[in-house]
Amino acid sequence: MNRLLPVVLALSLPPLAQAAPSPIRVLFLGSEATGGRQHCHTVMRDFGREALWFDYTADPSQVTPEWLSKFDAVLLDAPADGFPALAGLDKSKVVTTDFSGSDRNPAPDAFLNPLLEKLVAAAGPQRKADREAWLKALEPEERSPDRNVANYERRPEPLTFQHPMSVKASLERTQTAPDLRIELFASEPDIAKPIALAWDLRGRCWVAETSDYPHGVTPTGEGHDRIKICEDTDGDGKADKFTVFADHLNIPTSLTFANGGIIVAQPPRFLFLKDTDGDDKADVKQDIITGWGIGDTHAQASNLHYGIDNWFYGCVGYSSFDGTVGGERKRFTQGTYRFKPDGSALEFLHQFTNNSWGQSANAAGDQFGGTANGAPIFYGGIPATHVPDGLRVMTAKKINTEDMVHTITPNYRQVDVFGGYTAAAGSNFIESAKLPPRLQGQAMVCEPTMKVITLMDVKPEGAGMTAGDGFNLVASTDEWMSPVFADVGPDGAVWFADWQNFIIQHNPTPSQRSGGYDAKTGPGGAHENDLRDHSRGRIYRVVWDQTKQPAAVLKLDPADPAQLTAALNSDVQERRLSAQRELVERKMTSAAEGLKKLVLANDGAIGALHALWTLQGLNALDEATFNAALYARDARLRRNAVRALPADAAGQRLYFGSGIMTDPDPVTRLAALVKLAEFPTTPEIQTLVKKLSVDPLNRQDEWLHEATRMLSRKHKAEAFKEGPNLLPNPGFEITGADGLPEGWARRDYNQSPGTEGAEWTTTDLPGWTHSGAKSVRCITKGMADTSLHADVDLKPNTDYRLSAWIKTNNLRGGKISLNDHLIRAETEKVTRNADWTFVETTYNSGTATKGSINLLHVARGDSHFDDVKFCELVPETETETVSAGDAKRGEDIFWKHPVAACVNCHMLGGKGSPVGPALDGIASRRDEAYLTESLADPNARLAETYTATPVSPMPPMRLILKPQEFEDVKAFLMSLK
Incomplete structure (x- = not known):
């Protein structure tokens, strides 16, 4: 079959409303089958400086006549019949092209030049003239050679230095979608080097400025940086009043409002700053948490946010945290955390893979974040606080499906991950009715090296999340445009901070081999470069052309609980959270009844989630409100209800009475399993955990599987037994x-001197065996990457456990561990001198039929391995002998079971709870088969008269009760005639 050639079709539509000197806009319609995203990536990059701007979609539902009217031409890289809205196009304007050979960077002229001519011609003579006039009218771009422009990419000719541009020139070169526009809010000289924004109750923008970055870091925290209030006093959408709230700061990376003031992340400490006399200048300055690393200034703590659960959140890179909080020593690196605003508590939550500069939550409070390099967005499904010591569990996972960044200029400078994410910052979500519906729920990631703000289309995927490629919100060919922060402001627009710097790359330091010249590493871990700017900076707003601008801002009144309660249903997430914070911090218990009404309404409104957590923060959540949330139609509300449950006896009763551990929504089910880790271990919980662990749905979903692994260890409720050890000579007693x-x-994995000099032997030295007479030893005098391995046969889609005991001595750097080389599953790592330490990992083979088990020594020093096991995990079979059900024993369970007492949800003889249907005379209405199914799978047998919730409030009794107990309860119910 011949390959379908992409087609360019001029639209038989009226000229664009903004027809005037401007770039030609092209709608690129692609599909995964044709590689459309990659093809669009190429033309975006290579035509952006030629005044051709592209928007991409593969979704026919987005291609409406109204949307088409906003473009000058369509580039079709998919079957035309997949986009019905194209039917009315003028066929005489059809232009074909072929993307073969276009995947080079840049694409060859033989491809680009003819396509450029065809695209311009397809747009028509008027738009051709408009484009030419626009190019002619552009403020000139000034460039000059400069040795400080590193050529990391090893281009044949190094890029020259682009001199800074005016706001007008920069905006002329900056693209957003045709129904959006970018408006300036503030710029130099009024502001300088904006790194983070936040908004107060009045809607005023507060900006953290740091001219000290990257080299001016000081351990004392005294520097030249500021927190500045930027205010629009005349309502024209631009700041005209600037007030320095706090100065003499040192590299403040983030700020958030709390307790009438602000918390500022300024490693090595978090500061609380407050104005007490109303002059908009801080007169209170307190350290609240100390211990944040300052070794590298682009790896520090950042991204502070108030969370829906009334904690404060943030992230930290490899500069790490090492300090004492609440009397407890804490150490962690590269991930997200939460803390109390008075500094009394700090918890590390989600482990990422490299330097991190992103933390966020969607409307439901699900946790996200991101790293700078190659993994711009993570989903945090399981808090590290719930994972037992010694167990390795996935707490976060990279979820982006596309690693390329869709720049509109070939003139980008990156030292690694060329064309991808190497300086990604932020992951805040768009939640605003004042922006187009297609953007709702998408996360924004800034990538300043590529001059873009990308969009991540975040959707649930089982109990986890996936982030599809949403292309760009903003992209620029101005090489000084550097978005480093983006969030939805109180007016519903996207606000972003333009760092305005030609030099973004922090490290590594350029050398003749990498970069083309020898530079020097300065304080803060960044390479010294005279081209770094310390005075420029801009703040922009991205607004929708369907929204009147400047949009009205809901100004929150801290003395009006009714207004704050109503604001919990604002379409802007920032306003909702600000109102919630005020209600909680000011202890407005008078709002409790109104808050309960929002939860009890069961109408799917987002305000119910905030009302629930506000009540929790006010210690005003009662059982009726909890039950309403646990049984709500909205899975987001059920999810937050289970997260808000206390771990005490009352919380456990509500939990087990709800059946939420088998919620039909997988993300909510994951939250329920995480909550189960907070409860104290009981025999009933052990029974439940064992049965949850073998549930097919939980075993097949990676997040639910991880949660049940965690619960099995936490509650000492192993649902699987190990089969035979599949490894040869696992105690190393036989030497070849x-x-x-x-x-x-x-x-071996490299040819370094350390690796080539590694010595693997068996040893029987006293104290160096875990059991038996021998262990295996590796000793290296230099850094090595070596292993011993044994190959094994695997069964597809089967769970296996790999474990061993490891002892180390004189270990310097690196790690000692075990892994399956083919599947990449790895045990915990031993990274310092340690006596015999048990390590393990449990994983599923997937489609693999072969494994290769490594004893890994990636370090310098001495390591010993012993008692290595690799076993198939086989579900434990029930050994209990089940007799006929005993109605008397069943009656005791009905009224008294600590977890599954039916009386918690049902009425009988006028006693109990009316959550579910009354059970008087149930056996006269229903047969044994019906009762058996109702007990085993309540959602399959919702009572016909029960319509209160879309899910059964009853837990599946086979999960909670032992087999004999199940039969006894059924016998009791069968006696109710």
Whole structure:
């Protein structure tokens, strides 16, 4: 079959309303089958400086006549019949092209030049003239050679230095969608180096400025940086009043409002700053948490936010945290955390993979974040606080499906991850009725090296999340345009901070080999470069052309609980959270009844989630409100209800009475399993955990599977037994002719001196065996990457456990661990000198039929391995002998079971709870088969008269009760005639 050639079709539509000197706009219609996103990526990058701007979609539902009218042409890289709205196009304007050979960077002229001519011609003579006039009218771009422009990419000719541009020139070169526009709010000299924004109750923008970055870091925190209030006093959408709230700060990376003031992340400490006399200048300054690393100024703590659960959140890179909070020593790195605003508590939550500069939550309070390099957005499904010591559990996972960044200029400078994310910042979500519906729920990631704000289309995927490629919100060819922060402001527009710097790359330091010249590493870990700017900066707003501008801002009155309660249903997430924070911090218990009404309404409104947590923060959540939330139609509300449950006896009763551990919404079910880790271990919980662990749905979903692994260890409720050890000579008692343990072979991963000099032997030295007479030892005098391995056969889609005991001595750097080399599952890592330490990992083979088990020594020093096991995990079978049900025992369970007492939800003889239907005479209305199914799978047998909630409030009794108990309860119900 011949390949379908992409087609360019001029639209037979009226000229654009804004027809005037401007770039030609092209709608690129693609599909995964044709590689459309990659093809669009190419033309966006190579035509952006030529005044051709592209928007991409593969979704036919988005291609309406109204949307088409906003473009000058369509580039079709998909079957035309997939986009019905194209039917009315003028066929005489059809232009074909072929993307073969276009995947180079840049694409060859033989591809670009003919396509450029065809696109311009397709747009028509008027738009051709408009484009030419626009190019002619542009403020000139000034460039000059400069040795400080590193050529990391090894281009044939290094890029020249682009001199800074005016706001007008920069905006002329900056693209957003045709129904959006970018408006300036503030710029130099009124502001300088904006790194983070926040908004007060009046809607005023507060900006953290840092000219000290990257080299001016001081341990004392005294510097030249400021927090500034930017205010629009005349309502024209631009700031005209600037007030310095606090100065002499040192690299403040973030700020958030709390307790009538602000919390500022300024490593090595978090500061609380407050104005007490009403002059908009801080006169209170207190340290609240100390211990944040300052070794590298682009890896510090940042991204502070108030969370829906009334904690404060943030992230930290590899500069890490090492300090004492609430009398407890804390150490963590590269991930997200939450803390109390008085500094009394700090919890590390989600572990990422590299330097981190992103923390956010969607409207439901689900946790996200991101790293700078190659993994711009993570979903945090399981808090690290719930994971037992010694167990390795996935607490966060990279979820973006596209690693490319869709720049509109080839003139970008990156030291690694070329064309991808290397300086990603932020992951805030768009929640605003004042922006187009297609943007709702998308996360924004700034990538200043590529001059873009990208969009991540976040959707649930099982109990986890996935982030599809949403292309760009903002993209620029101005090489000084550097978005570093983006969020929805109180007016419903997207606000972003333009760092305005030609030099973004922090490290590594350029050298002749990498960059083309030798530079010097300065304080703060950044390379010294005279081209770094310390005075410029801009704040912009991205607004929708369907919204009157400037949009009205809901000004929150801290003395009006009714207004604050109503604001919990604002279409802007920032206003909702600000209102919630005020209600909680000011202890407005007078609002409790109004808050309960929002939860009890069961109408799916977002305000119910905030009302629930506001009540929790006010210690005013009662059982009726909790039950209403746990049984709500809205899965988001059910999810937050289970998260808000206390771990005490009352919370456990509500939990087990709700059946939420089998919620039909997988993300809510995950939240329920996480909550189960907070409860104290009881025999009933152990029974439940074992049965949840073997549930097919929980085993097949990676997040639910991880949660049940955590629960099994937490509650000592192992649902699986280990099959035979599949490894040869696992105690290393038999030594082969080569001096290595029989059945094991050496495998090296590089040819460094440390690796080549590594010595693997069996040893029987006293104290260096865990059991038996021998262990295996690796000793290296230099940094090495070496292993012993044994290959094994696997069954597809089968769970396996890999474990061993490890002892180390004189270890310097690196790690000692085990892994399956083919599947990439790895145990916990031993990274310092340690006596015998047990490590393990449990994983599913997926489609694999072979495994290769490594004893890994990626370090310098001495390591010993012993008692290695690799076993299939087989579900434990029930051993209890079940007799006929005993109605008397069943009656005791009905009234008294600590977890599954039916009386918690049902009435019988006028006693109990009316959550579910009354059970008087149930056996005269229903047969045994019906009752059996109702007990085993309540959602399959909702009572016909029960319409209060879309899910059964009753937990599946087979999960909670032992087999004999199940039969006894059923016998009791069968006696109710």
